[in-house]
Amino acid sequence: MLAAVPWIAVALIVYDIAVFGFAGAGVAGAQAVMQSEIVTIPLMSGARWSLGVGDAIVLLTLVFLFVELMKAARRRGISITDQALSTIILIICVIQFLMVEKAATSVFLFITVAAFIDVIAGFFIALRPARRTSKPQARASQEASSWPSDTATQGSQLGQGSHG
Numbered sequence: 001m002l003a004a005v006p007w008i009a010v011a012l013i014v015y016d017i018a019v020f021g022f023a024g025a026g027v028a029g030a031q032a033v034m035q036s037e038i039v040t041i042p043l044m045s046g047a048r049w050s051l052g053v054g055d056a057i058v059l060l061t062l063v064f065l066f067v068e069l070m071k072a073a074r075r076r077g078i079s080i081t082d083q084a085l086s087t088i089i090l091i092i093c094v095i096q097f098l099m100v101e102k103a104a105t106s107v108f109l110f111i112t113v114a115a116f117i118d119v120i121a122g123f124f125i126a127l128r129p130a131r132r133t134s135k136p137q138a139r140a141s142q143e144a145s146s147w148p149s150d151t152a153t154q155g156s157q158l159g160q161g162s163h164g
Contacts, residue, residue, distance in 0.1 A: 007064035
């Protein structure tokens with residue numbers, strides 16, 4: 001059951017802990033937390049590269065999205081439980097983005113988009129095996145239904161060729 005839990009939920013939880021646990025009031029507090037630096041690294045060019053909380057959450061979300069896509073592709077389709085949980089996470093993200101003031105940040109929008117991509121990719125991956133099995137059956141039934149007409153056409157073409 002734990003394998004069915006969407007990893008995007010972890011990114012959502014990390015975001016919520018960051019903004020509700022450490023931010024001041026409103027969007028300004030959430031944005032201040034997202035912009036606060038975790039680490040600053042001097043580069044050989046002399047510039048300093050800094051990683052903010054928001055950047056780290058977006059990076060974490062991208063890694064989790066990759067894991068979700070690999071998990072779905074590896075199983076040759078995804079389970080109904082996994083797909084349902086991913087859809088629930090997407091619904092939670094959309095509601096939180098629209099209704100909660102501290103979720104009105106670009107970082108949270110990226111988490112929501114990652115949840116959307118996870119759900120849509122899950123549907124396409126789930127449909128892939130169904131299309132593979134239905135095409136040969138459709139082709140076989142099409143060949144079976146057109147078989148007598150093909151024979152009649154070939155016979156008439158042979159008859160025309162021998163008279164010509």
